[in-house]
Amino acid sequence: MTSPVIELKNASKDFEQGGRAIPALAPTGLNVANHEFVALVGPSGCGKSTVLNMVAGLFPPSGGQVLYEGELVADLNxxxxxxxxxxxxxxxxxxxxxxxxxxxxxxxxxxxxxxxxxxxxxxxxxxxxxxxxxxxxxxxxxxxxxxxxxxxxxxxxxxxxxxxxxxxxxxxxxxxxxxxxxxxxxxxxxxxLFVTHDLGEAIALADRVVVFTSRPGRVKKVREIELERPRNVYRVRFETAFGDLHEELWNELKDEVRKGTDA
Ligand SMILES: Nc1ncnc2c1ncn2[C@@H]1O[C@H](COP(=O)(O)OP(=O)(O)OP(=O)(O)O)[C@@H](O)[C@H]1O
Ligand SMILES: [Mg+2]
Missing domain, CATH: 3.40.50.300 (P-loop containing nucleotide triphosphate hydrolases)
Structure with missing residues (x-):
């Protein structure tokens, strides 16, 4: 098996705020294979943009590692x-x-x-x-x-x-x-690696959808999207399998979104 293009190994992120460390991302493992399309969904503030920022090398993780093609992302990627x-x-x-x-x-x-x-x-x-x-x-x-x-x-x-x-x-x-x-x-x-709040968009486009928990985010569920390719982005939404996937993933996501709004 070839190594993943993007790899988070127990990567976490805390941000300083008023002298306190606020955990944005809990230790997270995530792989994206070569030529794979992975969509991240999760409630607002759960650390999705933080993940992308670390892969882009804008800042390092507080714990764990972020790798790109097997090498530590140490600088602007x-x-x-x-x-x-x-x-x-x-x-x-x-x-x-x-x-x-x-x-x-x-x-x-x-x-x-x-x-x-x-x-x-x-x-x-x-x-x-x-x-x-x-x-x-x-x-x-x-x-x-x-x-x-x-x-x-x-x-x-x-x-x-x-x-x-x-x-x-x-x-x-x-x-x-x-x-x-x-x-x-x-x-x-x-x-x-694609972040969205739109579950339908995630399912229509991705090979895998990763659901994050509310902040501090961690991976709650990873779901392969087995819908055939090439996909017709209009018609795929009317397939039974699409509806089933949407329901399954929404069941994972909805509690997290509720928790997110309670915070
Ligand atoms: N540069 C920063 N300094 C301090 N706190 C930050 C910084 N960037 C993000 N945060 C905090 O980290 C947490 C995660 O932020 P992030 O932007 O990754 O969330 P998100 O999942 O992308 O949310 P949204 O869906 O609203 O875009 C939030 O609580 C946010 O306030
Ligand atoms: Mg964001």
Missing amino acids: RRVGYMTQKDTLLPWRTTAANIAAPLELACRAMPRSERDDRVARMIELVGLKGFENHYPGELSGGMRKRAALARMLVYDPDTLLMDEPFGALDAQLKLVMHEELQRIVGDGRKTV
């Missing part, structure tokens, strides 16, 4: 593309210039014409044609999410970390984005 929960488009750059930013940083030797070509392809892919020269402040919330998606993909990283990437989109646009994402990562071409 440049092997992953990260679509953070918070919109981080640069307000002073146009849409096209925002999408080009990772290429400017990481692929300095790339000729300008190739960079422009790639950016244009990404803009087309996420349906932002005509908005290349708009600034983030002139885009809708959904358009900003699509620009952030394009910015992550332009660099063509092997692994994608996505934190509620479509949370702000309306239901129809969400389905369109699911189809796009499947096309992009489908056929096992990328490894994806």
Whole structure:
């Protein structure tokens, strides 16, 4: 068996607040295999973004280890593309210039014409044609999410970390984005760790769904999603197996969400 691309070994995280250590993530084990799509679901504040931040190397765990391709993540992990929960488009750059930013940083030797070509392809892919020269402040919330998606993909990283990437989109646009994402990562071409509050989205897209407990989060349940691939993201929702999975996972999740709101 090949080693996992992402591996958390008893990784935990405490945050300091007013001189006290607040546990955000309890010791957690989690593996993501090469070209696997894993979705994390769990109540607000249970440490989902914290997991992605540690895989991206933004900060180390307080205990345990976070590994990427078998090596400790000790610094900013440049092997992953990260679509953070918070919109981080640069307000002073146009849409096209925002999408080009990772290429400017990481692929300095790339000729300008190739960079422009790639950016244009990404803009087309996420349906932002005509908005290349708009600034983030002139885009809708959904358009900003699509620009952030394009910015992550332009660099063509092997692994994608996505934190509620479509949370702000309306239901129809969400389905369109699911189809796009499947096309992009489908056929096992990328490894994806995807955080969402939308259980249906998790089941429709993932190979495995991991349910976290309320804070401090730990893995409560891991469920293989055996729905056939390639999947039709619209039709799969009407399959009996989809309904069964949704019910099973919701039963795991609902108590945690309730506990989360009591806190
Ligand atoms: N940089 C930080 N400093 C202090 N506390 C933090 C920091 N980042 C996260 N936390 C705390 O850690 C806990 C987990 O946060 P995290 O953002 O990982 O949750 P989440 O599962 O992503 O929640 P949501 O679904 O609302 O995005 C929360 O209690 C949060 O307040
Ligand atoms: Mg979060």
